[in-house]
Amino acid sequence: MLGQVLFSGLALGSIYGLVALGFVVIFKATDVFNFAQGMFVVCGAYLAVTAISLLGLPFPVAVLFIVAVAALMGMGIHALLIRPLSGRPILSIIMLTIALSIVLRALIEIVYGPAGRTLASPLPSGSFAFAGLRISQLHLTAALVSWFCMITFGLFFRFTSAGLLMRAAADSHEAATISGVRVDAMNRLAWAIGFTLAAIGGLFLGQLQIVSTELESIGLLALPAVVIGGLQSIPGAILGGLLVGIIEQLASTYISPKSSDVVIYALLLAILLLRPWGLLGQKAVNRV
Amino acid sequence: MTTNDTTNRAIRARKFPTGEATRWAMRLAAPAFACLVASAAIAQEAPQDGVYADRIDWGVLMDLSGPTSASQSIWVAGLQDRIRKTNEAGGVHGRRINVLAEDNRFNAATDRIAFEKLVGQTPVIAISGMGTSASQVALAPTIKAGKVPIVATYTSTKALSEPVSPMVYNGFCGYKEMAQAGVGHFVDKLKLKAPRVITVAIESAGGKEYHDYMAEAVGKLGGTAHHVTMKVTAVDVTPQILEIMDKKPDFITIYGVPNTAILTMKALQQYGVNIPAFGITYLGAPQIFQSMGPQAGANYNFVSCFTPSGTDNAPGNVEMSAFADKVGRGAMKEDINYVAGWVAGQMISEALDRTGKAATRAKLVETLSKGFTVDTKGLSALITYTPQNNTGPVLFRMFGYDFEAKKFKGSGEFADSAKYIQ
């Protein structure tokens, strides 16, 4: 029983981790605490509906379509909304992202109608037994893809020149500007990546559930994950996501489903009080 | 600026030493006020309970952009289409029915604002819907003591529907009857003695209420009911499934949002558990079955007092399906919420028709409170209201989905469930 719960927690946590990673990439680059991240997840799910069900694209093309449109939308949002507001107080920018999610939600409901949509993709949906555990293929795929994305981005940030430039830009805008890094382009790239990661999360969540604007609240569970792991830390986001997933499943099993939020937020509060920079973040809190 | 002007200004300033700002305000206010009065003078007739020479205003209070809009707005679409049909056929007593649909965003405060708007600001003869149970409870005393009847509710709370009031007429299947009909159906079909049942519900007040009805219905047969909850936003329900596997129920029942049913059935299948299940009426939409897939969907049913489009060839069903296709709502017609809204629209049309030419709120209440019957021509059983009972639709059928034909399939007749309902 415990093993089963832990496995499902890990699978769930991997998706949270993926969305959380997108969140951190955006936060690190542009200092934007993005409340619209949940809506980005919804956008991803509806992009999948558009590509697979409405346009009837073959699955690999559909994935490319989702990634391309998501990246474009991320860049568009950065250019139109985020850049004009750089340097404003955090609360204004938080509010902007909230308003953005109101707008996105309304647009989606106008275009696609209010009823939920079924997402039928060729991803495997059966299950098999392994070491006494029942493994859902869809959960496993979601976890594996999430890990693939997380590792790819980890390597990207560590070893490619673009990744290094992004890190430089995130660490110090002035220094990066002086040394000729195009901070603006790097920030745009960060938004594209953040949106894309959320959209991939949406692809899986839409598959596990039904596609509707209500997926937003699941996307927002990435929020505590990010804080627990450390707002500035990419491995932290992944760890936070996994922790939130596992805690949610354990609390649901051994206490009650409604206690899971409380346990997660109690942990968040404890982390904020004892180690505000998060489990894997760096200690530089006063600057924020 | 001339000297004269300046002097005038000074004099005026002395008379009204209120300064520039006020004078500016006055200058703006005067014409604005004149316009207001002028437009008011040519204003329309004073509204009388929402009844005008050419139309009757009828209010609808539902969630159109909030968390439950996916089902509630489809109900409103069904209602509007049925009213449109009435209007296309000449309306009632020469008047068009004009539906004023207010969005409450599933929020008690917005609901209260919209309710008072429909009572006083843009008066309507009656109100339908009221889909937010918390605000139903909050408004219940006001409604019962007021003048505006609630005809065809989307959900029924005890606070509003008990004791019977001439101001309230339920329009949707009730949870108590859903539980009784569902339990009766499965106990007979599976030939059970002391059924063991699990209610899977989202964590909410309604879920707990529904489970209590289940426990009562199962308890009468000497069985046991167990309550398993999940979050509205759940993504993985492994802990709940493990609990279900542990309890080994004969069947389960599901209360919640579409996601609740989809996740539960999919996860049961993944864990290789083969238990039949039925959802509440609100969980009857083709998308729900399609998301589950043929394997998991084979075990899922929903209990309903309405027949979804295409299930049979009852005249009411054929008529509704044809009209929905005609107005471009073909995609919605199979959703049980659309059917329920359609029936509500019929109820409204007939209620106004009975009330007669000189319709007022009081006249409508007087007409309805004597009791009346709505014949939906097979979309539901005969819906009867009496001065002692305003429960509305009380007879049920169980529906499953035929994945090959992409159609719902119903079992038995509405009348079969009569023996289960108390």
Place this chain on the structure above:
Amino acid sequence: MSDLAAPKPEAAAAAPTSGKLRRAALLALGLAVLLYIPVLLTDRSIFGIRLTNMQLLNLGLTQINLMLISMLGALSLNYLTGCAGLISIGHAAFYATGAMAAAIFGTQLGWPFPVVLMMAAIAGAAVGVLAGLPSLRVQGLYFVLSTMAVHYLVSFVFLEYQFRFFDVVGIPFGTPSLGGFDLNTPMRWYFFLLVLVALVYVGLSNTLRTREGRALLAMRDHERAVTSLGVDVRVLRIKAFGLSSAIAAVAGALYAYYLSNATSETFGINFAIQFIAMIIIGGMGSLRGALIGAAVWLLLPSVIAGFAAEIGRGPGIVGSLLGEHRAQLVQLIFGVLVIVLLIFAPGGLVSLGERLKGLIGFRRKG
């Protein structure tokens, strides 16, 4: 904090007597309008001439009353943000605390309404001080997040409390009474709330003028300087948090009484976010901005919806779009307006108003 500063320069420049008279006249005019609003919105006519719903901007008195209750929340939040530099996403939690206190002392124990409000304030202050404790260690975004955690903890307690002691559909609240004066009509509520909002507004403005208030203001900008003057900034900050949440809790109790029923779902995270929206729209840090922001947030959607319904009756694509998706369009327009405001009026409507005033004044002189 422009509105909390010295009198306006133009007023100071004018002759003292005329300035005073002008103020008095404006005040009288304002009072007259405030007294007339409920009559207008109840009778829905001026001098016996009936006005259409849209001429009254689709507004009703209940909306105004809920706006007044929200103003209490927005005022207290802006006081906190404006002067203590603390941002809270926990205001829904304080509302919930107040509602819970009202349920215990009002619904369960049956204490008189004014005492219940007092208990709500005390409970709110207590929870507020606890919720403010993390401010000793963290600031900025991290503090915002800690208040969010507090929100979820309080929501959980509320849910448990509701399910344990009351029906599943919520906690009922009776008609409150102020020593024989029953608050049983929107009109009576209006005058009661109006007085309360005025008192809180004046009270908070005065608090800001005291020594501690000035220290708080100074603290927001130059924390170290204030500390060096021998004022314990941390204690001040927690005091401010306590005061702010006490006001929010009273507002929460009133909200519950006004709606006559409260559930754990009433005070969700969106409820908290709306207060942040209000103070940003109105102007962060300004008490007047809080009032304006609350008014816009509560009234504007309804005004847009009213106009949309008017146009929606017309034919054509616009009409059908409005007919089919009115609710979504209202949200869309509202969201876009907020974004436009954030980009082009960073200081909120208060600063926008001042800029416009400056512009008009400049033109007239020219």
